Amino acid sequence: MIRVLIVGTGTMARDHAQAYAAMSGATVVGAVDPNCANLQAFCTQFNIEESFPTIEDALGWGQFDAASIVTPDPVHARTTLPMLAAGKHVLCEKPLATNYADANEMAIAAQLAGVTNMVNLSYRNVPALAKAAEMVAAGDIGEVRHFEAAYLQSWLTQAAWGNWRTQDQWLWRLSTAHGSMGVLGDVGVHILDYATFAAGSDVARVSCRLHTFDKAPGGQIGPYALDANDSMAMHLSLKNGAMGVIHASRFASGHLNDLTLRLYGTKGGLDVRFEQGKSRLRACLEDQLQAQAWQDVDTPPVGTNYARFIDAIREGRQVQPDFHQGAILQQVLDLSLLSHGQMSQDQLVR
Structure with missing residues (x-):
C-alpha cells in the first residue's frame, strides 16, 4: 500500500x-x-x-x-x-x-x-490524445509537417463554474501579484503539452502574443489587480521540423472547457478533440487522402495520472510526464513571455 x-x-x-x-x-x-x-x-x-x-x-x-x-x-x-x-x-x-x-x-x-x-x-488522460500520439510514433501519418491546437474556456463570459467577480478561487487566476501566469500558465501549459506530446517532439522556437482585456473599473477587484493575460497566441517550430500554432482564451464564449488539435503529416492527418467532456479521434490516412475521407478511430481507455x-x-x-518534461514546458512559457515583452513599437502595424 x-x-x-x-x-x-x-x-x-x-x-x-x-x-x-x-x-x-x-x-x-x-x-x-x-x-x-x-x-x-x-x-x-x-x-x-x-x-x-x-x-x-x-x-x-x-x-x-x-x-x-x-x-x-x-x-x-x-x-x-x-x-x-x-x-x-x-x-x-x-x-x-x-x-x-x-x-x-x-x-x-x-x-x-x-x-x-x-x-x-x-x-494526458484523454484517450484520443494517447491514441494520436501512438499513431504518430508508429508513422501512420508520415512525418509531421503542420499542427494547430486550441484550448478554449468561457468562464469570463459565463458563470458555469461560479462568479469570477466575487470568488477568490477565480480572481487569483487573473492577478500576477497572486502568482498567476494568466491563461499562458494556467491552460497554455496544457495545450502546449497536448500538442507536442501528440506530435512527438519538443519545441525548438516560439513566438507569442498575450493580451489582457479590461474586466473591471480600474482593472481592480478588491485586492486583485486584474493584470494577468486572458488570451494567448503562439507560433511554434518543433525539433522534428513541424510548425504550427496554438491559441487559448478564457473569453471563448460557447466553449466551457474544450481542447482541439489537428496534426498533418506527409501521409495523413489526425483530428484530436476533447469537447464537452468527450474524447474523439478522426483520421484521414494515406489510402483515404484522395477522397478526403475522415474516419473515426477507436480509442481505448487510458489510466489516470x-x-x-x-x-x-x-x-x-519513472512515468511521463516527469519533472524533466515539466521543465521543458516551463522554458517554453518563459520564452513566450520574453517574446511578448520584446515586441517593440516598430513592430506594431500602423
Missing part, C-alpha cells in the same frame, strides 16, 4: 483525494496546509487522520511514501524540493513552477533523488 501525503487542501486537492480513495493500492495518510480551518475541513471530509500546518512538521512525522503537491503555483518549488530531499516520490500539479530556473532545479533534484516524479498534466503515478512507484520506474 502506497501511503500518500496531500500538500495543499484547495479545490484541486479534492480531485487528488478522490482519485487515491478510489484505488486499492494507495491510501491518503496525511495532509498539509497552513490554513487550519481548510485543513481540518479537508481531513474530515476525506477521513484523513494526520494533519500538519507545515512541510517540516509532516517530514518530521515522515510516515508516508509519496506526496501530491497541490499548493499555489508560486510555491510548487519550495513545497516540492524538501520532499525530494527526503526521498519521497512526488506528483506535482501543473505548471511545475512559475519560471524555468525553479522548474529545472526541481527536475535535477528529482533525478538525483532517484524517485518517481510526475507533473499532473491531466489531459494518479493511477499511473502509484503504479510507477510500486514498480520502481
